[in-house]
Amino acid sequence: MDNKFLVKAIVKKNDVGKVINIMALNGITGFYVKYCKGLDELKEGNYVKSYNILNDKREDLAIVGTVVSKKTANKIEMDLKEKLKNEEWKFLIVPVLKVKVNRV
Secondary structure, eight states: OOOOOEEEEEEEEHHHHHHHHHHTTTTTTOOEEEEESSGGGTGGGOOOOHHHSSSSSTSSSEEEEEEEEEHHHHHHHHHHHHTEEEEETEEEHHHHHHOOOOOO
């Protein structure tokens, strides 16, 4: 079994389309998008240190995430560097060690 990684691209709201296009070009059809009104909405879960990419903390952010292999994660990162070279963004790669499903 291949190791899987949770990847998150944190970008300004107006760059979401570019990130979705990059994911589609890499064969990813399943992902989520979360919109936030600045860093104030991200304080739960201690995310502020990871997401502190913008000078204006009230600016609209978008988080685009999915689970992929390491090879695909690296391809996405390279494409982000190329396509968003003049923009502020952050890319996180977190290994998925375990998935636990709680049935109610």
